[in-house]
Amino acid sequence: MPELPDLSAFSHNLQKKLKGKTIRNIEIHSAKKLNATHADFEKALKHQTFKKIVRDGKELYFTTKDGTVVALHLMLRGQLFVDDKEHKSAVVTITFDDDTKFTMADYQGLANIRLNPEEPDAPDALATSVTLSYFRDQLASTKATIKNFLLDQHNLRGIGNAYADEILWDARISPFSICSKIPEEQVEELYHSIRKVLEHAEKQILKSNPDIISGEVRDFMVIHNASKTESPDGAKIHQKVAGGRKTYYTDEQELFK
DNA sequence: TGGCATGTTGGCGA
């Protein structure tokens, strides 16, 4: 359930906790779609040292000193732990020379690990390569609704259901607007809202949960929040199920069709 | 108590 800002906060804290530690052992307990064998993972990681831990899209990338990359995707229910315990539903456990254990667990079994993942075709939502003109051209060439566009990881990577609603409210654009019909001025609003909402959220999360490496923080959300009935400006929040997930929006958001 | 929440994949129909 963690989304982009949560994952950014996790990477920040994992970097503090795990950077410089040397891997004694890696155990993969269960993983449905491994892109390498257990032996490959062991060979690539044993005795290696983590140098850098970053978020990329909805994944966490752990890079070792020799350039090996381990990618973790938490999917819906993945949880991370840094401690000395065994965890139920562990997908992978990495043990370091100082006996610290890093575990990714998921009772649903969907969280996954990949070794040296291929470079994705779509840019991260916050990448500097996503310029206003790039974004404008992308929107101009699609007839999908803007919410579906933001959620589709083949366009921009990292935005999930809850933040898509927050971003669209911030830009005052209806989630059901057709991408190619959104006027220039609102496209620019949206472009800035993506950065503003996601960066603000990460700051909020780190402020209230400075050591967070798992779970999610949602209490500051103004629209995608089941405990709220009105937007900050007093408009009634509507709910509609689209594509199997709930969309929260208000009449303050203009519909372009 | 029992829906609801979440992301991704693959398949179907318009």
Added chain:
DNA sequence: CTCGCCAACATGCC
């Protein structure tokens, strides 16, 4: 080819 929608995955939470 493009787009929307659905099921499946499994369980903690209110």
